[in-house]
Amino acid sequence: MTLSESQIADFRADGATVVRGLLSPAELEGAQAGVEANLADPGPLAIVASGGDDPGRFFEDFRNWTRIGAYRRIVESSAAAGVAGELMGASEVRLHHDHLLVKEAGTRQPTPWHQDQPYYNIDGAQTCSLWIPLDPVPLEASLRFVAGSHCGPWLMPRAFMSGDARWFPEGALAELPDVDAAPEAHRILSWALAPGDAIAFSMLALHSAGGSATRRRALSLRFVGDDVVFAPRPWKTSPDFPELEGILPKGARLDHPLFPVVWRTT
Numbered sequence: 677m678t679l680s681e682s683q684i685a686d687f688r689a690d691g692a693t694v695v696r697g698l699l700s701p702a703e704l705e706g707a708q709a710g711v712e713a714n715l716a717d718p719g720p721l722a723i724v725a726s727g728g729d730d731p732g733r734f735f736e737d738f739r740n741w742t743r744i745g746a747y748r749r750i751v752e753s754s755a756a757a758g759v760a761g762e763l764m765g766a767s768e769v770r771l772h773h774d775h776l777l778v779k780e781a782g783t784r785q786p787t788p789w790h791q792d793q794p795y796y797n798i799d800g801a802q803t804c805s806l807w808i809p810l811d812p813v814p815l816e817a818s819l820r821f822v823a824g825s826h827c828g829p830w831l832m833p834r835a836f837m838s839g840d841a842r843w844f845p846e847g848a849l850a851e852l853p854d855v856d857a858a859p860e861a862h863r864i865l866s867w868a869l870a871p872g873d874a875i876a877f878s879m880l881a882l883h884s885a886g887g888s889a890t891r892r893r894a895l896s897l898r899f900v901g902d903d904v905v906f907a908p909r910p911w912k913t914s915p916d917f918p919e920l921e922g923i924l925p926k927g928a929r930l931d932h933p934l935f936p937v938v939w940r941t942t
Contacts, residue, residue, distance in 0.1 A: 677695075677697075677698065677755040677758065677759055679695070679759060679762050679763065683695065683763070684762065684763055687763040687804075687876055687877075687878075688763075688765075689823075689824070690821070690823040690824060690826075690863075690865060691821060691823065691824060691825060691826030691827075691877055691878040691880065691881035692819075692821040692823070692826075692865055692875060692876065692877035692878070692881050692883070693763070693875075693876050693877075694867040694869070694873065694874070694875055694876075695759055695806070695873065695874045695875070695876055696870075696873050697870075697872055697873060698754070698755060698756060698759065698806065698808060698872060698873060698874040699750070699754060699756075699808060699871075699872035699874075700754075700872075701872075703749075703750055703753075703754050703872070704810065704871055704872040706746040706749060706750070707746055707747075707750055707808070707810055707895055708810050708871075708893070709746055710744045710745070710746025710747050710750075710895075711776060711778070711810060711893050711895065713744055713746070714737055714740055714744055714747075714776055715735065715778065718735075718737055719737050719738070719739065719740045719743070721737060721738040721739055721915050721916065722735070722736065722737040722738075723735075723736050723737075724736075725785060725836055725837065726783060726784075726785035726837075727785065727837065730783060730784050730785050731782040731783070731784065732779060732780040732781060732782040732783025732784065732785070732887070732888070733778075733779075733780045733783060734777075734778070734779050734780075734783050734785045734787075735776070735777075735778040735780070736775065736776060736777050736778075737775075737776040738773055738774070738775050738776075738914075738915035739773050739774065739915050740774055740776065741771065741773075741774045747774050747895070750895070750897070751771050751774070751897060751936075751938055752938060756806050756808075756874070756897050756899075757769045757771070757897075757899060757938040757939035758939050759806065759874075759876065760804035760806060760876065760897075760899035760901075760939070761899075761901065761939045761940075761941070763804050763876055764802040764803070764804050764899075764901040765802070765901070766802050766901025766902050767901075767902055767940065767941045768901065768902055768937055768939070768940050768941075769899050769900070769901060769937070769938055769939040769940070770899065770900050770901075770904075770930055770935040770936060770937055770938065771897065771898070771899060771935060771936055771938050772796070772798065772803075772898040772899065772900050772904075772930070772935060773898050773915055774895065774896070774897055774898070775895075775896040775897075775898060775915075776893075776894075776895055776896075777892075777893075777894045777895075777896060778891075778892070778893045778894070779817070779887065779888040779891070779892040780888075780891055781888070781889065781890050781891045782887075782888075782889065783887045783888050783892075784887040785836075785837075785887055786884065786885065786886050786887055787819075787836065787883075787884055787885040787886075788834075788836055788852075788884055789822075789852055789853075789855050789856075789882055789883070789884040790831070790833060790834070790836075790852065790882070790883070790884070791825070791830065791831050791833070791879070791880050791881065791882055791883075792805065792879040792880075792898075793830070793879035793880050794830050794831065794832070794833040794843060794844065794849065795833045795843060795913060795914040796879065796907075796913055796914075797906065797907055797908060797909055797913045797917060797920070798900060798904050798905065798906065798907055798930070799904070799905055799907040799927075800900065800901070800903040800904030800905055801903055801904075802900060802901025802902055802903045802904055803878055803879035803880070803898075803899070803900050803901070803904060804876055804877070804878065804879075804898075804899045804900075804901070805876070805877050805878075805879055805896055805897070805898050805899070806874045806875070806876050806896065806897045806899070807819060807874060807875045807876075807877070807894055807896045808872065808873070808874045808894060808895050808896065808897070809869045809870075809871060809872075809873065809892065809893065809894045810871050810872075810893040810894065810895065811871055811890065811891055811892055811893050812869070812870060812871060812890070813868060813869040813892055813894075814868055814890075815866055815867070815868045816886055817885065817886055817887070817888040817889070817890070817892055818866050818867060818868060818869060818875075818885065819866065819875055819877075819883050819884070819885050820864050820865070820866045820883060820884050820885065821864065821865040821866070821877060821881050821882065821883045822855060822862045822863070822864065822865075822881070822882040822883070823862070823863040823864070823865050824863070825880070825881055825882035826877075826878035826879075826880040826881040826882075827880075828880065829849070829850050830849050830850070830880070831849055831850055831851065831852050831882065832844060832846075832848070832849040832850065832851050832852060833849075834852075842911065842912075843909070843911055843913070843914075852882075853882075855882070855884070879898065899938070900930065900935070904929075904930065905926075905927050905928060905929055905930070906920070906924040906925070906926065906927065906928045906929075906930055907926065907927075908920070908921075908924070908926055917934065919934065920932065920934070
C-alpha cells in the first residue's frame, strides 16, 4: 500500500490520519473469524469495560496474536506494519501488542478521553496504532482525536469506569482537559469508516469514542519504531507483560520475542 504525502504529513502534524482499505477482502474475512474465535475463547487479559446496567457490552482483550492465527497473519503479512513504518519514518517496526475492542449493539459506555502510551511500558516518540474496524462505523461511534495532542504533555491515565489513578500516582502527570466542555477550543478529527479501513494514530494522541447503536468490532495493532525503549513501571501496566520482569533493563530496545520485528526498510 502506498501512502500519500498528505497522509504522512497529517499523521506527523496531527497525530492521526485515516487509511482506507488497509485490509484486503480476504484479510478482513480472516480478521472477522479471528475476532469471533477470540470472543468465544477470551484470553487471560480480557475485561468487560461496561457496567451491568449497560444494555450492550464493551469487551476488550489484549495480546492474543500468538494464539489466534488470523491475528498473526495480519500482523506478519498484511500492509499494516509497513503503513505504520512509513507513517513513523522508522527503519524497523516491532509489534508491541494487539488489542481487541468490541462494543455490542446498544452499548452506552463511552471510551473517555485518554492517551494510550501512559498505560504502557514504553518510552519513545515513534509509535503508531492502527485501529481497524470490522463493521461499518458511523461518525458518531468512531474515534475522535484532538489534533496535535501527541506532542505532549503526557496526561494522567485513569480507569475508564471508576476514574481511579491506578498507574501514575495522583499529581504525577497533568490532568486531562475537559474537551467535551469546550470542543470549540480544540481541532477535533474523526472519520466514518468501512470494514477494513483504519485510523492510524500516535499512542500519545488524545482520543475518545462514544457508545455504539450497532455492533462495532475493532482490532487495534500497536506498533513501535526505532526510538522506542523499555520503561518498566512499579505498577501493572495495561496490558501487562509479567514475563519481562528482570529480563529487559530500563532503556533497552524491545529486543524480545514478545515484540517481533514485522517490517524493515529495504
